[in-house]
Amino acid sequence: MARQSQTDLAVLGALSIEPMTGYELRQAITEVLGHFWHESFGQIYPCLANLQQLGFVRSTSADRSSTYRITAAGRRELARRLRDEPERQQPRNATLLRVFFGASLDEDDLVAILDRTERQAREQLATLAAAREQIANGTHNAAHGRYWLATVSAGEHAARAQLDWVNETRTTLLAPQLSSGRDSP
Amino acid sequence: MARQSQTDLAVLGALSIEPMTGYELRQAITEVLGHFWHESFGQIYPCLANLQQLGFVRSTSADRSSTYRITAAGRRELARRLRDEPERQQPRNATLLRVFFGASLDEDDLVAILDRTERQAREQLATLAAAREQIANGTHNAAHGRYWLATVSAGEHAARAQLDWVNETRTTLLAPQLSSGRDSP
DNA sequence: TGTCTCATGTAATCCGTTACATGATTGG
DNA sequence: CCAATCATGTAACGGATTACATGAGACA
Incomplete structure (x- = not known):
């Protein structure tokens, strides 16, 4: 059973507050969620592409940067994902x-x-x-x-x-x- | 820069207390370190093979099970690895x-x-x-x-x-x- | 001119879990 | 005899980081 990634959740959540580019998304996650969460570019860009294909975000391109915004379906998905219980991660201290x-x-x-x-x-x-x-x-x-x-x-x-x-x-x-x-x- | 795995450390440490088979090692880590550490079989067996090749553990086989014990070089390596500062893991709560x-x-x-x-x-x-x-x-x-x-x-x-x-x-x-x-x- | 920040993406790689395969022994 | 536990390993997969490649604009 594949453990589902929580990256989608972080990205959808961030976009539910404000539309952003992938770069700004990374920044926002680092600065605002930094004390309890982390994402790298290698996760964010593929994740955005995937969410777009699923119809949960839409992008509008302006000079060499794409701003992503969450769709209505995306908000519903976010609410759903926020509700289900995360399996607890194995501790490693x-x-x-x-x-x-x-x-x-x-x-x-x-x-x-x-x-x-x-x-x-x-x-x-x-x-x-x-x-x-x-x-x-x-x-x-x-x-x-x-x-x-x-x-x-x-x-x-x-x-x-x-x-x-x-x-x-x-x-x-x-x-x-x-x-x-x-x-x- | 590859983030070094701490699995070796856990395995060497456990064997420094008592010789064990791979199976017992897993059990010991789950039961005794369980509240702050975790290893799966998929990690432990390759790790043991690797440590043996490096001369940090030695194994003695008795009917279809191999008991591993730490060597003198292994104890030195353990002390070294315990000393160096772990890079802190990215939080994900x-x-x-x-x-x-x-x-x-x-x-x-x-x-x-x-x-x-x-x-x-x-x-x-x-x-x-x-x-x-x-x-x-x-x-x-x-x-x-x-x-x-x-x-x-x-x-x-x-x-x-x-x-x-x-x-x-x-x-x-x-x-x-x-x-x-x-x-x- | 050169360095820093903005910006996007891909490829290699590592770490770790899960599933699979196998088989002996013990206890009910 | 069947189930559980002991025991060893490998293969496939997924998740995440890092490094690489590229290029524009700002500013010193």
């Missing part, structure tokens, strides 16, 4: 894989892994704070802002959970560090 | 994708998405509680248990963050439900 085999690591390396995780979570929180602000000042907000903010909030909850975990894990896994001599009286 | 386009959904469908998320998080917490107990009673614990528990804890933090998010999102996104008549005095 490379960081936890490393922690799991921590007995084969020096403590330095474990420290590096935890520091890295903390840094990434903090960066994520900064990105999401910026996203919040953009949504507050943006244009599509009447209808969409509340939903977009909900996704931002999900990211924030996850990032804070990571920070909590890092702090907890530093105390449970790292032996209390002896001071290196310099800073104790 | 199908649930958030649906929430993001929530304006195209009926409230019922949104409720279903949130309920589903809550249920999955609770199931995850139950699974992890069982894992905790298994680790407490297991055999490999002197050296490994603390690390394994750290990965379990990461899962718990993440699952609780999801529950928090669901609760928050129910109040921010769902209009206050009028009582259906039955339960108000």
